Amino acid sequence: MNILYIGYWSVYEGLSEASIRPALAVLNQFEAVQNIVYVSIERNVAKAECNWKLDKVIHKPFYSPYKSFFRDKIRDFNVLPKQLILLCREWHFDKIICRGAPAGALGYLIWQKTKIPFIVESFEPHSSYMAASGVWKRWDIRYLIQKYYEYKQIRTAETLITVSNSYKDYLVNTYGNSNIVVIPCVVDGESFQFSNRARNELRRKMKISHEAVVGIYVGKFGGLYYDDVAFNLFKNFIEQQNVYLIILTPQEKTELYALLSKHHIDLKMVFITNVPHYTVKDYLSVADFGFCLHRRTRWSMAFSPIKNGEYWANGLPIIMSTQIGDDSTIIEEVKGGGKVVDFEEYISDEDFLEIKQIIKDYNIDRINNVSNQLAKKYRSIENLTRVYKQVINKL
Incomplete structure (x- = not known):
């Protein structure tokens, strides 16, 4: 069996490392799979190389340099499908797997011409996310194009894999689909396991006391994520006694320092950097x-933040907003894994006292606490393997 795997991001993107690499590693283990041609879309590099060392995976970067939205979309949905169809004729693919709804649009366009069955994993209402968060307007051509292709995927994909049960229920109730399975975004639990050595070494280098309570945020600000609301939350946190904040983000430091200053947050209490994905576990x-700073909207029930799985795998409790995928419900129902609060309201001292007690309880055993157990139950790679076996067996 030959599989075409389409990602919509550069191979160098953190999302590719965190989500596409584990998926390819699972497929690489199946005896029935002979070759996996992985297509990445490269915008800002002249030459892209995949060094994931998976023997059945052949990386085929497609170059689509960023110029303007209209040129990009014409190229993405006109030129790229033609190139991918030629690739299909060369490799005689049995199945196409697309990561996310933007990649799923390419899968649909290929299916139109070839009728090769396609699967969309991490299928989400991308257009609705962007509109609800204020990034796109509902009359915006970007919204209309993406919305159209999402509908086509719902109607024609062999299988849709959503990342939350809440969104699956919505699709079933709205469209009557029976071709939907759920798999939250998985993480390699061993790779993100807590390290006492890293904790002690980095705290010493960063001059953070052993007793300090350290909060961390991994990701971006704005769009799908809170920005001003996030920094109000950080301000509430920094005002507590003996605390420190770490932010790991690809965004420009100057932009974030301006937001910290705007919210009167002491810069000496914050460390901002961007690190390779494989070192995130140490921080x-x-x-x-x-x-977890995903913005709560009508559509946030469809989220499954990868960072939540990484936090849990490291034994960290999470502070997150309400209605974020299935995770908010999990935390509230099992009374563990963190605390759910309304980020758009003031977080009280009592809330932080409760958070500190959770931290104290969880730090007793960071390798086998409630968070770690949640990672094993909901975010393990074994879950992805199980779903992929179902997908492969449909042939």
Whole structure:
């Protein structure tokens, strides 16, 4: 069996490392799979190389340099499908797997011409996310194009894999689909396991006391994520006694320092950097809890933040907003894994006292606490393997 796997991001993107690499590693283990041709879309590099060392995976970067939205979309949905169809004729693919709804649009366009069955994993209402968060308007051509292709995927994909049960239920109730399975975004639990050595070494280098309560945020600000609301939350946190904040983000430091200053947050209490994905685990080990800053909207029930799985795998409790995928419900129902609060309201001292007690309880055993157990139950790679076996067996 030959599989075409389409990602919509550069191979160098953190999302590719965190989500596409584990998926390819699972497929690489199946005896029935002979070759996996992985297509990445490269915008800003002249030459892209995949060094994931998976023997059945052949990386085919497609170059689509960023110029303007209209040129990009014409190229993405006109030129790229033609190139991918030629690739299909060369490799005689049995199945196409697309990561996310933007990649799923390419899968649909290929299916139109070839009728090769396609699967969309991490299928989400991308257009609705962008509109609800204020990034796109509902009359915006970007919204209309993406919305159209999402509908086509719902109607024609062999299988849709959503990342939350809440969104699956919505699709079933709205469209009557029976071709939907759920798999939250998985993480390699061993790779993100807590390291006491990393905790001690980095705390010493960063001059953070052993007793300090350290919060960490991994990700971006704005769009799908809170920005001003996030920094109000950080301000509430920094005002507590003996605390420190770590932010791991690809965004420009100057932009974030301006937001910290705007919210009167002491810069000496904050460390901002961007690190390779494989070193994130060390900074998680330094921390005592993680912030999840996905913006709550009508459509946020469809989220499954990868960072939540990474936090949990490291034994970290999470502070997160209500209605974020299935995770908010999991935390509230099992009374563990963190604390759910309304980010758009003031977080009280009592809330932080409760968070500190959770931290104290969880730090007793960071390798086998409630968060770690949640990672094993909901975010393990074994879950992805199980779903992929179902997908492969449909042939």
